[in-house]
Structure formats: C-alpha cells, structure tokens
Amino acid sequence: MAVMTTTFWIVILALAVLLATVAATWLGLPALSRQQRPWIRRVFGLPVTIVLVLVLAACGRATSEKTVRKLAGSPESLKARQEVELANRDVIAVWDAETPLTLGLVVLEDVCVGGSAKELFFPTGSDRYKIKCTMSVAAYFGADPRRMADTIDGVLSAGDRTGPPIPFDHEFHYARTVVDYYRGKTGNPQGPGTREPTELFGGTTLTLSWDQVRSGNTGEVIEEPRPCSPHDPPVRRCLNEPASTSVADLRREYGMVFKITMPVTNYFTVWK
Incomplete structure (x- = not known):
C-alpha cells in the first residue's frame, strides 16, 4: 500500500510539472496562427494523455498473491x-x-x-x-x-414434507408430467x-x-x-x-x- 501511495504521488507531481510547463510555454509564445494551434495541442496532448493513463494505473493495481x-x-x-x-x-x-x-x-x-x-x-x-x-x-x-417414476415421485413427496431444501413437490406441474411420462401415462412432457x-x-x-x-x-x-x-x-x-x-x-x-x-x-x- 505504501509503494502504491508513493507511486501515485510521484505521478501526480509529474503531471503537475508537465501541466505547469505547458502553461508557461503556451503563455510565452507569441500569438499563434490558427494553423499552428492544433499542432501545439497535439504535441502537448500526447504526454498529458500518457500521464493520465499512468495515474489511473497507479490508482488501481491488481491484488497481490500475498x-x-x-x-x-x-x-x-x-x-x-x-x-x-x-x-x-x-x-x-x-x-x-x-x-x-x-x-x-x-x-x-x-x-x-x-x-x-x-x-x-x-x-x-x-x-x-x-x-x-x-x-x-x-x-x-x-x-x-x-x-424412475417412483424415484422422481418420491422426490416430489419429500418436497411436500420438507419444503425449501427440496424445491420440487406435487404442485410442480412439469414434474408431475415427468412422473406420468415414466409411468407410460403420457407422452414426452417437452413435446413430440x-x-x-x-x-x-x-x-x-x-x-x-x-x-x-x-x-x-x-x-x-x-x-x-x-x-x-x-x-x-x-x-x-x-x-x-x-x-x-x-x-x-x-x-x-x-x-x-x-x-x-x-x-x-x-x-x-x-x-x-
């Protein structure tokens, strides 16, 4: 944690120095033409973007194995x-x-x-x-x-008695149909x-x-x-x-x- 905090403040300091340099350079330049200004923004924008990415990385590192x-x-x-x-x-x-x-x-x-x-x-x-x-x-x-039919029907009967630990009971229509299917009383419950x-x-x-x-x-x-x-x-x-x-x-x-x-x-x- 101490290493992460130190790294964070180093990056913040570097960002502050960079921004101060950009500001001083910008203010010290004579009036720029419209063609020159986009170029200046691109030159200074790239390092600023890089530093911002480093700040985000310093703020959230992967948890160590330890x-x-x-x-x-x-x-x-x-x-x-x-x-x-x-x-x-x-x-x-x-x-x-x-x-x-x-x-x-x-x-x-x-x-x-x-x-x-x-x-x-x-x-x-x-x-x-x-x-x-x-x-x-x-x-x-x-x-x-x-x-099979008796086994699944037995599960439903157990659910009737116990409730939540066995979430299947005779009120479950599909489950009753499965029992009937294995008893030969009906076709496949999922359809022909x-x-x-x-x-x-x-x-x-x-x-x-x-x-x-x-x-x-x-x-x-x-x-x-x-x-x-x-x-x-x-x-x-x-x-x-x-x-x-x-x-x-x-x-x-x-x-x-x-x-x-x-x-x-x-x-x-x-x-x-």
Whole structure:
C-alpha cells in the first residue's frame, strides 16, 4: 500500500510539472496562427494523455498473491466459508435422508481470486474488489433405473414434507408430467419428437438432473466432475468425497445416477 501511495504521488507531481510547463510555454509564445494551434495541442496532448493513463494505473493495481492469501485466511472469510459449506451439506443431508436417492459422492470447489488492475477497456468489474471467494457444490446419487417414476415421485413427496431444501413437490406441474411420462401415462412432457427429460430446475435454489434411461447406449448421462484445481487452502479447495468414488462407480453399483447442483455462492468479497 505504501509503494502504491508513493507511486501515485510521484505521478501526480509529474503531471503537475508537465501541466505547469505547458502553461508557461503556451503563455510565452507569441500569438499563434490558427494553423499552428492544433499542432501545439497535439504535441502537448500526447504526454498529458500518457500521464493520465499512468495515474489511473497507479490508482488501481491488481491484488497481490500475498494479499489474496491473507484475506482468504481472515476470520471473516473463514466464518463465511464455513457457514456456506455447512448450509450446502445440510441440503445434501436432507436429500439423502428424505428421498429414495442414495448419496454416493459430494464435490466441492472453493476458490478465492484477487481483483484485477484498473480496467480501462472492456471492464468486467474485477477491478472493483480486492478479493472475491466463491463456492460450488454438487452431490451425486445412485438409483434404480427400473423405478424412475417412483424415484422422481418420491422426490416430489419429500418436497411436500420438507419444503425449501427440496424445491420440487406435487404442485410442480412439469414434474408431475415427468412422473406420468415414466409411468407410460403420457407422452414426452417437452413435446413430440423431443428427447427424454433429464432435469428439473428449482429456480435459484438447485437443479436436479439424471441419466437418460430410455435411449439405450445413445442416451445422455451425468458426466464425471471436472478435474480438481490444485488444492491450496485457503485460496483454493477442491474436495471429492469419497476421493476413490467416481460417477461411473455409482452407475455400475446402482444402475443410474442423479445429481443435484447447488448455485455458485459468492460468499466473501472485499471491495477496493
């Protein structure tokens, strides 16, 4: 911070000297013709522009790695991180206890990134904060593909009982239609000629997705989690629990896989 402040005032001093020089030169010149004045403005305008750019750069540098690590490990960050992680794990526990699904794998990614230097062109907003930490959580469950209708209907019944942790219930018309589709009572809820349903959206809460089971070997299936970034707490955490379990393992054991995806949570930000 001291270095940034010193640089800022050096640039300000240089700008002041340059402007004073320009003013003195301008006042000391005899009356200029109209043809000469634009040339003078261009000559002095370029260095002024350069200095202004340097001032803006000095006012907003990228957050150093040391500062990112310090802020990511602060008590405020640790408290916010723990609260968000526990809230997500509580939701997963409700799904495991209340629905017909069997929990097999939990994946958590937690990343803190530093803010960028002042963005002069194509701003993204990353120059407005010193650090931003986000967390994403997903859980994978095994299920019997021969009982699709009962499984999804069981999820809706669980939602009737629990409310928000399971944002799908029997008031959700599309979900009821999906159940009827798997019972053979109605056509594809997405319309004739469309693919087999693969998910239910819970608005801003979570998404439930599953393997297609009526399309044979050509059906879409839940993919493996993406490879973890290097585990480097408190800046980066990537957990696969249990580490030895894959989505393919769950599919082999149970027949098919369901997945709930929680929305990415921005749990800690320090503004510049």
